Amino acid sequence: MYVLKSLLTISNALPVLVAATFIFALTRMKKQPLWAEAFRRIGRNKLAIVSLVVIAIYALIALTDSFAWQDNKDKPPVSLLMRVFAAAHVQRERTYSAPFAHYTTGEPHPHKLKGWHLLGTDGAGFDVLMQTLRGCHTAMIIGGFTSFLITPLALLFGMSAGYYGKLPDDIIQYIFTVVASVPSILLQIALLLVLGPGVINICIALGLTGWVGLCRLVRGETLKHRDREYVRAAKALGASNTRILTRHILPNLLPVVIISITLGFSGLVLSETILSYLGIGVPAGTGSWGNMIDGARLELARDPVIWWNLTSASMALFILVLALNFFGDALRDAIDPRLRSN
């Protein structure tokens, strides 16, 4: 009974909510001709479909890692992913061991391993495959939640600057010029020192530096649409500014914004590794490819070289980012043939 009760937590509800919103938005979009056409074009693009499947697999793994429940009151919650590994009898070892090895590596007297590890184990004896899969969760949160923070901020500021012009435009332009003038890495370091480590704090830091680019884009697009005939016509019919912005201009901005977010997602996932390197990344104990790659700096200097940690984490990161990039390009080509990359 307690198991069921511990399932009903906010952290378990959140991923379901996100997935549900996403699917709802997709079904709504499918009814609009522009998006229906875009979906059809993506459907014809094999590379885009493969990329989408890859992204979906990562998202699924991330989901299994976000559902956690307690077995009884005294134990900490354990995620579905960890339970799968526990059920497969993947145990913690003493220290490093190579993939498929039977003995540990790097000890003067190698110990026999308790189990069998597809991608070996890391310094703390954890199974590298499990650690790598746990990284999906972090990557998805950093990409997804940061985009979620950036978008409303950029839309609000960008649209009001572009639409109202004059003083609001001057103020907003001033703010984003100030933010853009500080090299973003400095800002991120500083913010993370203020906020302290943590996945959500990383999202906030990345969001506060990342909104500027999207905001500038939205401002420019709004400026373009503001003087179009259909906006003038709406004005002539007596539509309020809010109505023009939300009903007329916003739908026209969405394609550009969605393309920009999709292509920006991969950049956000990549910046996690850089923050980890600077020691302000995800705290230890949370799955993180950044920490795994960062750790490889010392591991490569060891004898024998510990390469599997670096390889698994960077391959996992690489495949996700590659799929995101391919999908983003396909999406851009499908939505706006004028912006085609080829």
Added chain:
Amino acid sequence: MIGYIIRRVLYAVPILIGVCLFTFVLFYLTTSPQDLARRNLSAKNPTPQQIKDWEHTHGYDQPKWKQFVRTTEGLFLFRFGKSDGVGGQRIITRIKQSWLPSFEIASLSFIASLLVNLTAALVIAYFRGTYFDSAATTLCVIMMSITYLLYIIVGQYTLGRLMRITPVGGYLPGWQSLHFIMLPVVVAVVAGFASDTRLYRTFILDEINQDYVRTARAKGISESRVLFIHVLKNAAVPVITNTVSAIPGLFLGSVLLENFFNIPGLGNYLVDAINNQDFAVVRANVFIGALVTIIGFIMTDVGYALADPRVRLE
């Protein structure tokens, strides 16, 4: 044009004040002067009087707005004052020592990247529509999907450790510095290659489909002249915008590369200062960073006007 530049420089002043305010507020959110004093005083358990004295010598006892006015004024006059850290070294001395390695790495990788990427983009554009083109663009996407960190790690491991072409890290001044900055520059160029090359290719292809290219061909101009004279001159406009807007990105490069390869540049200085919560140093570095960025923005506009006769700066 000169009037325009003057106005842009004047506009830079409120921006820089904004940057100072931003850093100031951010700093006071992080920490308090008492913490700083405790951290930086050599005594193990400093007395309240010692702390007060420290605050007084570093000016943290004044009202906040006075502190802000005083420090901002100092920054604008390039009087950076003394470090908050142990010993209270003069910041300007340290900056004078460490700007050169940073500048060497940043400028060399900037110029090398521009040349390499533009050439590569032109070559790819020359073979547009062929298998070479699609192979190259796919390779670019693949390279873009690799984290900067991996480029650094693998670069150091292969060039430094396995092949022993370059030292794995460190720095010596003078001509020997070239030996040490070679590896960081190569890493920076390779890591930045894909995204810029792909972008430049798009810029060039946009131009190739313009009507004036058809006119040029109708004149009987060779394909390479069309590409290198007519198209390149027009594509220069977006390329300039892109390269100069990448200047803030150079800081990321310098912070990572200097830190990793243990080069005593500004990036390294800054990361140390942030870790030690040395506000005076952070302030100075952020100010310089913003200044360089703003100068870069102004240079973009000027370059823009020089490259495109249709642009009038007013």
Added chain:
Amino acid sequence: MHSPILKVQNLHTWFETPTGTARAVDGVNFELYQGETLAIVGESGSGKSITALSLMQLVPEPAGYIEKGSIFYKNRDLLDLTWEEMRALRGKDIAMIFQEPMTSLNPVLTVEKQIVEAMQVHGTATGAEARKRAVDMLNKVGIRSPQQVVRQFPHELSGGMRQRVMIAIALSNNPQILLADEPTTALDVTVQAQILDLLASLQKELGMSMLLITHDLGIVARVAQRCCVMYAGQIVEEAPTSELLKNPQHPYTRGLLASLPSRARRGQELYTLEGVVPPPTRWPKGCRFALRCPNRMDICKNVLPGETALSPQRRVSCHLYNSDSAEAAVPLENPS
């Protein structure tokens, strides 16, 4: 008349599109004689511009390509030339001017550079001589202050001025043949007339041949001695301009002429050609005009009409004039 300077035979220029092969130019034959102006008239999408680009071999690649045919110039088939040999001819023997003077000049190069370049690449003039010739050329095309204009950039000039610069570039090497692709379409009506007169007088002065691509029969009447009417990738009628205007034979040509406003038919409703040109990926099996033709016969739906020579200078592709398709021709209800 002497032998033709340019002879186009059975030219096919096709495009690969997502919806299939578009046969934009599909079997075009014509001859251009020394010193004459030949007009190719047609609606947009009839393939007239692509015909001109095919002569220069500047069809937009890789989608477009010349499928078959031959283009004889000075007894050589241009389609047999290498890319380099063809390049040597472009701009020197055969020059071209385009429809859009606003975008057809390179925005970042001065007028002088763009004219001088045309001479430099062909070695007809270099250095100071080329610069002097550039000024002369601008003078010749009726630009009043050439010394000043050479230093200017295209965006500083008006549309008419830009088209004059285009002409100066095209004529800087004294070409044998000038291809003018809708040279006045984008210009104001008053400027149009000036440019046409300029082209006509320069042609006479330089003794070159001109192939004028246009959709405007008014322009044809003004400058062209002979005229080819193009429809759906093929030439349907060829005749001396005066005869064509007076006595059009092909139902399409008659429709075109009837749909022009004219003083003689003042007060009457204008004739309209029903329907549109079919898409070039799906030309009809028979006569391509059949669906819109008021004189449609059974044979038109299934058999593509061949050329019928009406006189040494006139030919028409229509079953009405083909003695093999013996059925009685139903006369056109004269719209006028």
